[in-house]
Amino acid sequence: MKIIKALGIVGLSLLVLLKPMGSVFAQDEESFVRRSLTSKKDAIVLSVIYPGLGQMTAGQKYKGISLFVGETVSLLFAINSHENYNTKQKVYDKDFNEYNLLVNGGSFADAKSQYEDLKDRNDELDNLHTIRNTALIAAAAVYAYNIIDSVFFSPTTGEGERVNRDSNRVVVRSAFIDRNPSIILSKRF
Numbered sequence: 001m002k003i004i005k006a007l008g009i010v011g012l013s014l015l016v017l018l019k020p021m022g023s024v025f026a027q028d029e030e031s032f033v034r035r036s037l038t039s040k041k042d043a044i045v046l047s048v049i050y051p052g053l054g055q056m057t058a059g060q061k062y063k064g065i066s067l068f069v070g071e072t073v074s075l076l077f078a079i080n081s082h083e084n085y086n087t088k089q090k091v092y093d094k095d096f097n098e099y100n101l102l103v104n105g106g107s108f109a110d111a112k113s114q115y116e117d118l119k120d121r122n123d124e125l126d127n128l129h130t131i132r133n134t135a136l137i138a139a140a141a142v143y144a145y146n147i148i149d150s151v152f153f154s155p156t157t158g159e160g161e162r163v164n165r166d167s168n169r170v171v172v173r174s175a176f177i178d179r180n181p182s183i184i185l186s187k188r189f
Helices: 002-018 022-032 040-049 053-057 061-105 108-153 159-167
Strands: 170-177 180-187
Touching: 040 053, 040 108, 053 061, 053 108, 061 108
Parallel strands: none
Antiparallel strands: 170 180
């Protein structure tokens, strides 16, 4: 349960930290995310490949980044907890076999202490199993939302967008500033 709370805190922290950075990227947005020049079909295909790619291609950078990060974090949690589960399951099985040997032919006191340790390890295995399943469900939910969003809610590219993109060109010209030759870069937004 602590890991799920930590995951929520990390996710919210990332959202809080990424939101102010939007003004940094807004200075030259086309270098950060390419304008939506792809068709809706291309955005859907990219979304099927990995969540968030279609949204970023369609120009919805915050939604795309959020889906990309959400899917990646969910998959990493699932993989990590799966590996921990498998490792601890092997140790548990080995210790359970030792416990059975103690019960069948060893001392009762050693078997009782081994039983308490096995009970704690079993609880830990159950928690890892829950975390693994929760992370997999979260990854599947992000993927499903990604597909639904790319099919029903992603914008389509129109001619107006293409004309607007062409009018926002960067202009380079020479000028004299304080009697020194200079180069001026300008961009119209």
